Amino acid sequence: xxxARTTVLTVAGTLLLLAAMEGVxxxxxxxxxxxxxxxxxxxxxxxxxxxxxxxALAATATAAGTGFVAGxxxxxxxxxxxxxxxxxxPGLDRLAAVVHAVPLIALGPLLITTVGREGTxxxxxxxxxxxxxFVAATSGLGAAGAAHRDVFRALGSSRxxxxxxxxxxxxxxxxxxxxxxxAPAAVLGAVVGEWFGxxxxxxxxxxxxxxxxxxxxxxxxxxSAAVISLTAYGALAGLRVAAARRFV
Amino acid sequence: MAATGISESPPEATPRATxxxxxxxxxxxxxxxxxxxxxxxxESVDLAVGNGEFVxxxxxxGCGKSTVxxxxxxxxxxxxGEVLVNGGAPAELVRxxxxxxxxxxxxxxxxxxxxxxxxxxxxxxxxxxxxxxVNALLSLVGLEGFTDARPRQLSGGMRQRVxxxxxxxLQPEVLLLDEPFGALDAVTRRRMNFExxxxxxxxxxxxxxxxxxxxxxxxxxxxxxxxxGRPGTVRxxxxxxxxxxRDKALTRDAEFHDIVDRLTALLDEGAE
Amino acid sequence: xxxSESAVVEGPSAGQQPVGKGDRTAPRADTEDGGxxxxxxxxxxxxxxxxxxxxxxxxxxxxxxxxxVWVRTQQLNQxxxxxxxxxxxxxxxxxxxxxxxxxxxLLNAAVGLALGLxxxxxxxxxxxxxxxxxxxxxxxxxxxxxxxxxxxxxxxARVVGFGITAVLTVTTVxxxxxxxxMAGSGLRAAPAATRDVFTVLAATRLTRLRLLLLPHxxxxxxxxxxxxxxxxxxxxxxxxYLLGTHGLGQLFAQSVTFMxxxxxxxxxxxxxxxxVLCFIGARAAERLGSAHFS
Numbered sequence: 001x002x003x004a005r006t007t008v009l010t011v012a013g014t015l016l017l018l019a020a021m022e023g024v025x026x027x028x029x030x031x032x033x034x035x036x037x038x039x040x041x042x043x044x045x046x047x048x049x050x051x052x053x054x055x056a057l058a059a060t061a062t063a064a065g066t067g068f069v070a071g072x073x074x075x076x077x078x079x080x081x082x083x084x085x086x087x088x089x090p091g092l093d094r095l096a097a098v099v100h101a102v103p104l105i106a107l108g109p110l111l112i113t114t115v116g117r118e119g120t121x122x123x124x125x126x127x128x129x130x131x132x133x134f135v136a137a138t139s140g141l142g143a144a145g146a147a148h149r150d151v152f153r154a155l156g157s158s159r160x161x162x163x164x165x166x167x168x169x170x171x172x173x174x175x176x177x178x179x180x181x182x183a184p185a186a187v188l189g190a191v192v193g194e195w196f197g198x199x200x201x202x203x204x205x206x207x208x209x210x211x212x213x214x215x216x217x218x219x220x221x222x223x224s225a226a227v228i229s230l231t232a233y234g235a236l237a238g239l240r241v242a243a244a245r246r247f248v
Numbered sequence: 249m250a251a252t253g254i255s256e257s258p259p260e261a262t263p264r265a266t267x268x269x270x271x272x273x274x275x276x277x278x279x280x281x282x283x284x285x286x287x288x289x290x291e292s293v294d295l296a297v298g299n300g301e302f303v304x305x306x307x308x309x310g311c312g313k314s315t316v317x318x319x320x321x322x323x324x325x326x327x328x329g330e331v332l333v334n335g336g337a338p339a340e341l342v343r344x345x346x347x348x349x350x351x352x353x354x355x356x357x358x359x360x361x362x363x364x365x366x367x368x369x370x371x372x373x374x375x376x377x378x379x380x381x382v383n384a385l386l387s388l389v390g391l392e393g394f395t396d397a398r399p400r401q402l403s404g405g406m407r408q409r410v411x412x413x414x415x416x417x418l419q420p421e422v423l424l425l426d427e428p429f430g431a432l433d434a435v436t437r438r439r440m441n442f443e444x445x446x447x448x449x450x451x452x453x454x455x456x457x458x459x460x461x462x463x464x465x466x467x468x469x470x471x472x473x474x475x476x477g478r479p480g481t482v483r484x485x486x487x488x489x490x491x492x493x494r495d496k497a498l499t500r501d502a503e504f505h506d507i508v509d510r511l512t513a514l515l516d517e518g519a520e
Numbered sequence: 521x522x523x524s525e526s527a528v529v530e531g532p533s534a535g536q537q538p539v540g541k542g543d544r545t546a547p548r549a550d551t552e553d554g555g556x557x558x559x560x561x562x563x564x565x566x567x568x569x570x571x572x573x574x575x576x577x578x579x580x581x582x583x584x585x586x587x588x589v590w591v592r593t594q595q596l597n598q599x600x601x602x603x604x605x606x607x608x609x610x611x612x613x614x615x616x617x618x619x620x621x622x623x624x625x626l627l628n629a630a631v632g633l634a635l636g637l638x639x640x641x642x643x644x645x646x647x648x649x650x651x652x653x654x655x656x657x658x659x660x661x662x663x664x665x666x667x668x669x670x671x672x673x674x675x676x677a678r679v680v681g682f683g684i685t686a687v688l689t690v691t692t693v694x695x696x697x698x699x700x701x702m703a704g705s706g707l708r709a710a711p712a713a714t715r716d717v718f719t720v721l722a723a724t725r726l727t728r729l730r731l732l733l734l735p736h737x738x739x740x741x742x743x744x745x746x747x748x749x750x751x752x753x754x755x756x757x758x759x760x761y762l763l764g765t766h767g768l769g770q771l772f773a774q775s776v777t778f779m780x781x782x783x784x785x786x787x788x789x790x791x792x793x794x795x796v797l798c799f800i801g802a803r804a805a806e807r808l809g810s811a812h813f814s
Contacts, residue, residue: 009655
């Protein structure tokens with residue numbers, strides 16, 4: 001009964017949200033710059049716009065995807081190093097914290113000179129995603145309970161065996177949580193990275209349409225970015241549910 | 249009825265069997281808390297368990313008995329005194345994967361089946377899994393049909409049985425049990441006690457059982473060491489010469505109840 | 521060098537005036553003997569602190585060293601990448617150039633945090649008060665968690681207008697989400713048994729809120745603030761950069777345009793330090809709060 005109720009309310013909530021977007025636009029409550037949802041979707045009927053959006057979407061999605069994968073791999077590697085060599089752990093934590101604290105805009109010019117305008121979005125996406133995964137991974141690798149760790153120690157387990165058979169499996173739920181947070185972070189990184197002069201992408205589109213008062217296009221770009229983010233997050237959150245059944 | 253085999257001995261007496269497979273000599277353990285305060289968990293404890301002996305360490309909560317067990321497993325070190333296993337450091341036994349241990353918390357891997365949990369010590373030791381041995385142990389603890397079950401599908405008692413099977417799978421020289429049935433209800437616990445007595449009779453491994461349940465201690469052990477007070481010290485050592493095998497009939501035995509009553513009285517005294 | 525450090529270097533009797541000619545020997549003997557103990561202890565604690573600092577910050581130091589080496593080996597024009605020395609020099613040498621913009625950024629972040637806190641807690645209370653609302657808000661919550669707000673700065677600017685309004689909206693929205701989520705879970709954090717006690721005592725909803733739920737929610741809200749304190753600063757900078765309003769973000773943009781890389785990187789350095797300090801401050805507040813409330 002409760003589940004059915006939750007589903008109904010969630011569906012109702014989603015519809016309400018979409019209706020609100022539409023309503024605010026039609027009534028002009030927030031001015032010219034908030035068009036009705038239908039108008040934004042209609043803008044995509046134009047094949048030129050569709051083409052433009054498509055290319056921008058592809059560019060951002062590729063940058064976000066590459067960054068996500070690269071950032072995740074590096075973060076996992078670093079977390080594993082920290083788990084295998086505990087004395088290094090505090091330094092690695094601080095490094096991650098500092099990397100996270102450096103304002104993204106500062107990285108822009110630096111990256112443009114090193115990896116170029118095309119590569120910057122992917123690198124920033126990698127840094128953003130990597131931080132989320134690193135935090136989740138270090139947290140997860142330490143998640144095994146004291147009794148479990150004692151059993152492994154009493155069994156005479158090597159550090160490698162404990163990592164492989166206890167810490168990694170215990171880490172999986174938290175790790176997937178981290179991946180779910182890293183996905184929108186990667187999209188964010190890609191979009192922000194594009195603001196530094198990438199040739200194409202949703203970020204580029206957002207800024208240019210903002211400057212040229214192309215409201216419908218701007219919203220279309222924003223919604224596309226939101227949709228990619230949501231889809232990626234949703235997929236990973238679903239994975240989390242599946243993992244909970246096996247690993248918790 | 250067998251002749252009364254109750255004898256009392258002073259706390260520092262050596263055991264019947266020689267030489268000491270497990271030994272604590274003058275062990276004191278202090279823990280440092282925050283703000284450089286220390287708490288002494290154990291004070292000058294002497295304890296010896298001979299080869300093939302089953303010794304129960306009996307005491308109220310917080311008297312340091314788990315600390316004794318952890319030191320024997322190499323999970324902790326004494327502040328003063330010596331802890332010896334087979335005449336050497338506990339770490340040696342552990343390195344050779346010859347120690348079996350079970351805690352109150354079953355500490356089973358939730359993502360693994362009962363079979364995989366019992367097989368874990370093989371994998372950790374880097375040895376090929378002896379499937380026959382794993383299955384034999386699962387049968388021994390009465391879980392033949394549950395090899396593919398995951399811990400969440402098993403009851404509390406069943407999970408503890410898997411934990412005990414895991415402790416026995418590599419044929420350890422020493423078995424350490426830290427209140428393994430503490431989390432179970434009274435009925436299940438009593439049943440598990442008889443199960444353990446039966447399983448142990450099969451292998452007769454050098455065993456130290458830590459418990460606060462007097463019945464359990466007298467039922468299972470050759471010798472009961474009573475540890476009380478804060479810091480914990482050996483209050484009394486009692487030889488249990490009740491006949492083996494120890495079965496349900498024993499719980500109706502007057503002698504059994506006599507011993508239990510006396511030890512309970514000792515624990516009560518210690519608590520005051 | 522602090523007084524204790526100088527004492528270590530020069531000896532504890534340094535700085536002490538001799539009592540009088542006749543008394544030279546007596547006081548000196550006293551300080552020499554008694555002086556050794558504190559000095560040894562001081563050395564011990566200093567070396568321990570040093571090792572601890574080193575074990576934590578070796579990566580940061582390595583990074584700075586790598587930066588210095590990279591600039592030198594690449595033989596890049598100073599225009600592109602300044603040396604660490606140049607950057608530190610600019611910040612330390614010209615604090616006046618940074619302070620006004622730093623003030624703006626901090627103001628933007630602080631106002632956003634405050635508003636986000638108020639709105640977040642209010643929102644959480646509303647959702648708690650009405651299960652219907654809570655169900656309806658589920659898709660909204662999902663969106664909050666998964667859509668990057670900062671990417672929407674152009675949209676926000678168009679809707680609410682350019683300038684400081686947009687920046688404040690951005691920092692408020694960024695601060696709102698974590699506080700809302702954490703406050704919500706905090707309100708539900710009271711253990712069931714305690715909640716039952718309140719029910720049995722026939723407490724009114726308001727009393728229950730005041731005495732049970734809000735105190736349980738405080739630690740969670742503080743965690744939310746910790747999560748978002750430095751983000752508020754960084755998103756303020758991003759908004760300033762993009763929209764050209766006062767603040768470190770704009771200073772950065774201008775420095776890049778006017779080919780002053782030392783100033784640009786200096787801005788980044790200041791922002792990083794500030795954001796780290798905010799994080800530390802928020803974490804300290806969180807610890808204080810948890811100690812008090814749980």
